[in-house]
Amino acid sequence: MRIDIIYGTRPEFIKLAMLIHKLREYGQEVRVISTGQHKEMLKGLEEWFNITPDITLEVMREGQSIAQLSAALLGELSCLYSEEKPHWVVVQGDTQTAFVGAQAAFYHGIKIAHVEAGLRTYDKRAPFPEEINRQMISKLADLHFCPAVSSSQNLLEEKVQEHLIEVVGNTVLDALEYSREKIKAENLFPLELERYFSGEKQTSRMVLITTHRRENFGEGLEQICKAILHLAAANLEVDFLVLLHPNPQVKKTLLDYLENKFPNVDLISPLTYSDFLALLQRSYFLLTDSGGLQEEAPSFGKPVLLLRELTERPEGVVAGCVKVVGTSLENIVSEAQKLLDSEADYKAMQVDRNPFGDGKSAQFIVNRLIHEG
Template identity: 40%
Template sequence: MKLLIAFGTRPEVIKLAPVIAQAQRRADDVQLVVCSTGQHREMLEQAMQVFGVRPDVELAVMRPDQTLPALTARLIEGMSDAITTHKPDAVIVQGDTTSAFAAALAAFYQQVPVAHVEAGLRTGDLASPFPEELNRVLVGRMARWHFPPTPAAAANLLREGVAPGAITVTGNTVVDAIGMVRTRWAGGTPAAMADPFPGKDLVLVTAHRRENHGPALLQICAALRELCGLHPELGFVFPVHLNPRVREVVLAELGGIANLQLTAPVDFEGSLWLQSRSCLVITDSGGIQEEAPSFGLPAVVMREHTERSEGIDAGFATLAGTITQAIVQAAQAWLLMPNLRTALARKANPYGDGMASQRIVATLLGEPVEGFHG
């Protein structure tokens, strides 16, 4: 079976790297073509280096100040050319990015079946996250194979009329990816990285989502200033996204705070290392919501809606929104809880068991698979 795997952003590489590795292990059964759209080129390179991923096809679609419609058009054209050249039996996409949507649409136009990894996530609001909610809904309409990470995501697909036989609950491939990285940490020790606050517990902060630009980001910064003042015993670490709309605001609002370190973006392994050192994560990242339970790490989610409700339902996360006092109150509830990490360490990971990539490749090859039960 010839598979074309397409990605364009760092989260896609992270979550597809285990699928790529599993397909390579099944080389007698699978011929693999890896295609990078280069949607987020600089951060994409970081992730590819961590996992040793090397694309067979690289699209040159990015232009300065490119609009979303222009990017989408270039991606569809580039992916169409790649599909025409390589003639895959199926195209695998992950998640909800513009690259995933464009690759799925290009495959659909050429009547090539689409496999959707991380299918079925929904907020129910097409404006949040934008444009990701629409992207994943439309990819779901085009997909032949649906690989939801959890039973809740599968239930969303069933409500939308997807046939049960087209759905395999796999767990989230990010749990597989975390396992790949941890095997490189000799004796369980994370990769060498300068400790920003030796002797202090850390609070990891990330904020980048488009819907949190502008006034919401100012509210987030105000919350962080307040929390830094309330907890001088903690070290706050904020890897700042490269997007100027985020970076300029964060540097202006949060520079010069003694127990807050603003850093350049970190790669996936660096992010996992920081999570392993932290007692709390404050984030608007979907990926970190999924990663944190692997470390018994609680999360404050700075969004109005989340398509990853499993962590909240399992007691790993709080949905706080982006109002300053709501963020502070949610963080305080976790930080003041006694024996927090011990309690969370006993909970089962709601996002996966590390076998997702095996289930995906086996399903595509027509082999029997027992799904992840959550």
């Protein structure tokens, strides 16, 4: 049996890496296809997990629209599957790579397995275009590997047959367990940020901030920046580290608002996966609009203030380790200040067990794929 695994972005690869290893461990023929959506961000990551793509597509063009990217992906993958068909195509999450990968497989009569299936906000523009991508993949997929019971319930309500759904937890925790062991064994941390680990700032409280969602472009992102400035001015003893996303629009806004404004606001370039995990572990809490960080941060006991109006990952909110604060300056400042001022509020957002799984998801997926044949 041959299985094609398609990824294009950094989060997709992280969440598929241990599945690739586990399938090969069980003797399955795996062809790894990278579409290169995050080409530069994937280089060190593939080395970290010791995975080399068998096929790399060159679909990215400067300034291209989502429609242009989708058309390029569909053309390349259709040509690929016209030549040779695997038994399964595995896609992950909600990216253009995942959606178009499933679409191309469907057109060629290839079975589709969707990892991290069933997440929903039911607002087609939040997150955009990811919410619709997920819903469309669910219409195409033959197996749905859900991270939680709530996501499986969404699929059941959408009339997906129960025997095609399996709750396996989130594969990001498989990658996290693998990576934490390597980081600890090799004592890894970002050398350019050594001051936060062994230098003059090693005892400071540090708030880690990431933002990149399209629905926050414009006023939402500007409100986030203003909130950071407000917090920095009111808490000069706290460091605020802002990760500069490579998206030009996001990067420009962050630089325009935050660069050289306060000595305790530090703008940092994108980090390797291992360095970022080390920084996550070092942080006090997170301000983020990321999906994956909602899942990873609880394993480190780090509260998450979510810079979005909705989340398709309700488990963190229910468990109390994630709080949805939106992009209002007043809300962000109020909730962040609570965590900085109140030890009780901070501890209330720490959990003993990650609500998103136990790091054994890849094994469950492999068992089912081999059983289905």
